[in-house]
Amino acid sequence: MSSSGQRQGETTMRHNSTRLGRANLDRLPPAIRRPAYDRSRVTPGIVHLGLGAFHRAHQAVVIDDCLATGSASWGIVGASLRSPDTRDALAPQDHLYTVAVRATEGTEHRVIGALLDSVVARENPVRLIERMADPAIRIVSLTVTEKGYCHTPQTGDLDERHPDVVHDLNNFDAPRSAPGFIVAALARRRAQGLAPFTVLCCDNLAANGHTVQRIVTQFAALRSKDLGKWIADTAAFPSTMVDRIVPETTDADRDAVSSALGFRDAWPVMTEPFTQWVVEDRFAAGRPDLAAAGVELVTDVKPFELMKLRLLNASHSALAYLGYLAGYETIADTMQDPHFARLAAQVMEEAAVTLKMPASTDLAAYRASLLKRFANPALHHRTWQIAMDGSQKLPQRLLGAMRDRLAKNLPIATHALAVAGWMRYVTARDEHGRAIDVRDPLAGEFAGLAREAGPVAERLAPALLGVGQVFGPLGAEPRLREAVIAALGRLYTDGARRAVETHVSA
Known part of the structure; x- marks a missing residue:
């Protein structure tokens, strides 16, 4: 509580x-x-x-x-x-x-x-x-x-x-x-x-x-x-x-x-x-x-698990980190920005090709339902809340799809931008120099790496990619390192809002 x-x-x-x-x-x-x-x-x-x-x-x-x-x-x-x-x-x-x-x-x-x-x-x-x-x-x-x-x-x-x-x-x-x-x-x-x-x-x-x-x-x-x-x-x-x-x-x-x-109900729950x-x-x-x-x-849940992790959870995390950095308090607020709504759709579209679903599954309809749910103005789902414990969430939500896309020689720029948003977030300072209350089991380690590297993408991204508990061997993959360094550089240069707009408009 x-x-x-x-x-x-x-x-x-x-x-x-x-x-x-x-x-x-x-x-x-x-x-x-x-x-x-x-x-x-x-x-x-x-x-x-x-x-x-x-x-x-x-x-x-x-x-x-x-x-x-x-x-x-x-x-x-x-x-x-x-x-x-x-x-x-x-x-x-x-x-x-x-x-x-x-x-x-x-x-x-x-x-x-x-x-x-x-x-x-x-x-x-x-x-x-x-x-x-x-x-x-x-x-x-x-x-x-x-x-x-x-x-x-x-x-x-x-x-x-x-x-x-x-x-x-x-x-x-x-x-x-x-x-x-x-x-x-x-x-x-x-x-x-x-x-x-x-x-x-x-x-x-x-x-x-x-x-x-x-x-x-x-x-x-x-x-x-x-x-x-x-x-x-x-x-x-x-x-x-x-x-x-x-x-x-x-x-x-x-x-x-x-x-x-x-x-009086002391502890109700809100939902959709x-x-x-x-x-x-x-x-x-x-x-x-x-x-x-x-x-x-x-008999087999795996296709549904991956569908949810890589479509719903991955896009949720992308909106949380980048939306928070852009100054949006809730997911619904973030979705009011058409560029961020397009970013969420792109994360889903690019992850969908990594899924193998039963023939009866309508992924396009599922993605459309997610976008509608995210935009529900009655739900005050805070970007800060979703951003918690990213070190535990990234491997399932974002990195698995990145690994599969790299294996297919497909671009990973959209997912790399989401990962870069997480990196910028865990430095514990926002774009205006204000403190971010980072809740994560590895928050202390991330803060130390950020202090040592400074706000320089070419130093910070490799340092965080080297945290094996999060990235494992994938952190050494040259194509992933290049994409994440470039995305983090844009976040430092342009800020989250402009970086997202530029990305989805490309």
């Missing part, structure tokens, strides 16, 4: 002191959609790691739909790995919260009841392990962001030197990381003769199920080779593709939602009408009727 969220008790709906909760569900206005089932009969079947806004606007909504069909044993226990803020906001309102779906024509409100309880891992790691080890729990799902897997994005392997990994290997029953909790809970289930749960990753990792399986089994093998083999042989790690735009909730959002409800979830149908211990809730169950 942001600092503004931390102040929600003081700043939100001073004129509405009564909190949303089960006691007043029947007093909500008729237009407010509410759980269509008896919540008192719902029992937990899922533990979700990473109780953030995206999960509550996406997977929890799907499970809410599943519960409405009579699948009462699939309620969710949410876990925040570090901060207690979400638990503190939701517990006083019986873990009920509102999803506000914002479109140009208006906002629809829905109260979600799928979340039954929440745990703060750092406060009581043993309690979380016990919940995950409970035989009633058949799925452990995750939205911990790319950096939460303690891995090297270029290789997809566990980073054995990561501080949380080092800690967890020495504190097996009091872990900090998502892999540490998963392995500790699976080890306990194995010791008790219980079947493993399904690990359902819902983060933007390429081949996310296979990647998380590799990370978890590598971690487990460091504790015990037998444990690593048991997890590899018996647990299921289906791949997924998730898609819904979920901006950060503001105090103004809380006020607007609480006014619509007539009761579009939602998509594609899941590999491979579960170790059963699943709810996801198809009835609109989930696409497939």
